[in-house]
Amino acid sequence: ADLVAYPKQDSPLLDVAVIVGSPETLNTLHNGLIQHISQDSDHSWTSLDWFKEQFLPQLSEIIEKVDLAMDRTIHSFGVYLNALCRTFGRTFTHAKIKTFFGDLLAVSDENAIAEGSTRLTTALLPVYVSGVLTAFKEDQEDMVAYLQDTLVMLAQHYAPIDSLKATVVEMSSDVDNHEALIKVLWQVLVNSGFQVRCCAAGLFEHVIKGVDPELISSKVVPALVTLASDPEMMVRQYTIPAWGMLAESVTDNALLGKVKMQFQSFLDDQIYANEHSLLLEMVKTLGEIGPSVEPKLREDFILPRLAAIASTNNNSTNETRRRDLATELLEGFKALSCCCILFELVDQCPG
Secondary structure, X not given: OOOOOOOOOOOHHHOHHHHHOOHHHHHHHHHXXXXXXXXXXXXXXXHHHHHHHHHHHHHHHHHHOOOOOOHHHHHHHHHHHHHHHHHHOHHHHHHHHHHHHHHHOOOOOHHHHHHOOOHHHOOHHHHHHHHHHOOOHHHHHHHHHHHHHHHHHHHHOOOOOHHHXXXXXXXXXXXXXXXXXXXXXXXXXXXXXXXXHHHHHHHHOOOOOOOOHHHHHHHHHHHHHHHHOOOOHHHHHHOHHHHHHHHHHOOOHHHHHHHHHHHHHHHHOHHHOOOHHHHHHHHHHHHHHHHHOOHHHHHHHHHHXXXXXXXXXXXXXXXXXXXXXXXXXXXXXHHHXXXXXXXXXXXXXXX
16 A cells, blocks of 8 residues: 555644544545556546646646746745655655656657747746655655756757756755766766756756765766866866855865865966956955855855956956956955955955
């Protein structure tokens, strides 16, 4: 029989077992439902028809209209769907709920993705993944495969990936999902499409926070090192925010040393000498993480490097690039101005 988890109620009057008569009656009714669903019978009844033909379609319409920035609303819908799936059990979930949402969010519909009409770019994606695909541990491999296929398909068609970011953010709030999320990103590191690798590099930033240090050391850092040496310069650039998140999230000196080493490479290696957009991203990231990283990293590395970049920028002959970089530097120094800074370092700062 399916494992079910009926919501615990504050009052016995709301207990499903009490409502139907007894736990034995509830068990009999539930097993009968599962047996009926398993037989794939055409026979239905009013409440089941309502669930399939009205409830799920109307619920999906509401979720689809939710703005991806409304993370608390997305979380609530995910929790609701998860409870619904666990209440009715895995067999019912697969037959009715997963089938319905799976059809709406079909990764195989390349035409819809290419035309920009796919629901994969809406709030339905994070709600479906967090609410349905994680309801049962036995389905974790299906969730990993689905997320990987979605990532590849959206990236290959240059579709917006805000829904993927929202999915990763929602999923990463549960420590039980960390390893699965990292597995999704790990498996696309060698994808032949550079845009897929860019997407993976960008998503790492949203996975790192709260991840176990051992998992960061064994999986996340090696993945970022691989992406940071990618043949495509854009892929390397997309890793910078993730390195910044690492600097903010870890306290281990060995890991911070690797972050610092990668930052030094981005700033000093001649291969990056004319990569203006990469330098802008570096300055932006250093400014953003400055107030929250370890003081030693801030005082020994971030402040001196920003000051050196500012000094060099003052002598730039390209007015547009000089202005763009100066704007990012200004934002960085503004963020750092709230920190307690050693007096000797203040003299190094321009202006």
